[in-house]
Amino acid sequence: MPKISKEEALARRNEIIDACEELYRAESYHDITMTQVASRVSFGRANVYNYFQCKDEILLALLQREHELWAASLRRLEKRGPLDDVDLAEGLAQSVDERTQMLKLLAMNLYDIEQNSRLDNLVEFKHVYGDAMGELCRLIAASKPQWSEERMNRFVFAFMPLLHGVYPYAFHSEKQLAAMEAAGITPPGLTIYDIVRDASLKLLQED
Template identity: 40%
Template sequence: MPKGSPELTAARKEEIVNACEKLYKTMSFKDITLKEIGNVTSFTRTSIYNYFQTKEEIFLALFEREYVRWNKDLQSILNGNEKLGREQLADKIASSISKREQLLKLLAMNNYDMESNSRPELLTSFKVAYGESIRIMISLLKKFCPDKSEDDISDFVYVFFPFMFGIYPYTAVTDKQRKAMDEAHVGFTYHTVYDITKNCLLRLL
C-alpha cells in the first residue's frame, strides 16, 4: 500500500484516472500504456504501481466512475418526478445516456480483458456501481411503469443493458468506416446516441 494519508491516496488515484481519461479521448485502449499515463501525472511513473497494478485496473476505475456519474442522473430522474409517461421516461433516460459518451466507448471495448486483468477487490468495486445502475433502472420501471410485471422488468434489463454495448459503434462512425461501408454497398443511416437509445427504449417500454 502507498504511504500517506487516505486523502493523498484518493487524490493520486483520481489523478491517474483523470490522466487515463484524457489520453483515451485521442488514443485507443491498446495504444495507452502505463508509461503514457505516467507522463501526464505529477509523480513518477513507477509510483502508479502503488495504486494500480495494470492498465486494465485504471480503465476499470474510469469505467466505475462513469457508472457512478450515470447513476446520479438516473437517481435524479427517479427522485425528481412524480409521474412520467413512457415517452417522457424514454426521453429522460436517452438524454442521460447521450451525456455519457465515455461510458458507451468503454462498454464497446473488450471489457472481458479489463475485468480479468484486475484484482478482485477492484472488480467488486466496479460491480457495485454497475449493479446500482440496474437497481435504479428497476426502480424507474416500477415507479413509472406500474403495469409491468417482474418478468417484464427482468426482460427489459436483460435486453437494454446488453444493447448499451453496441450504441457507441453505431453512433461514432469514422470516415474510414463510412468509406468501407460505401464500397461494400452497406446501407448506413447515421443516428445520434439519443435517437438510437430512445427508439430502443420506446420498444421495450
C-alpha cells in the first residue's frame, strides 16, 4: 500500500466501514461480499484488504464503532446528574434505540463475526465492549449510589443479555410476518424503545 497519512488511512478505513454498513442495512449478512464492499469505496478495490481480511472484520469494526457511540450516549446521560428510575430507564432506552445496527449485529451475527475475525481485531473490540459496560456501571452508580456490587452485577448481567436479544422482537421480515399470521400469532408491535424502557424500569425497581 502506498504510504499515506494517518488521517487518510483512517478516512479510508471509515469509508470501508460505512460501505459495509450501507450493505448490511439492505442485505442479509450471508449475501454481503468483499467485492460488493470494495465496489462502493472511492479508492483502489485491492486496498480494502490492507485494512480488513474479510467482511466479518469490517462488521466487527462497525460493531466496535457502534459501542463507542453508545458509550458516548451513556456519558452524556450521566452528565444530567442523578436520575430517578423512570428518567434513567427512558434514557437507557433512548441510548439503545439510537443503535439499531449494534442491536442487529449482536442478535443476528455476533458469533460468526467473532469467529471469523483475527484475534487482534477481536481483542480490540472486547476492550471497547468492556469500556461500554464500564460506562453503563458508572451511569447506574451515579443514580444508585446505595447499590452494592452484587446488586449492580444483577442489573448489568440482566441488561446486557437484553441487548443481545431485543432486535428480533422489534423487527420482523416479511417472511416472518407471513409465518406468524399463518400460525395465528399476532406480533406485539413493540419498539426497541418500549421493550428496553419497560425491562430497564423493572430491573431498576426490583428488590
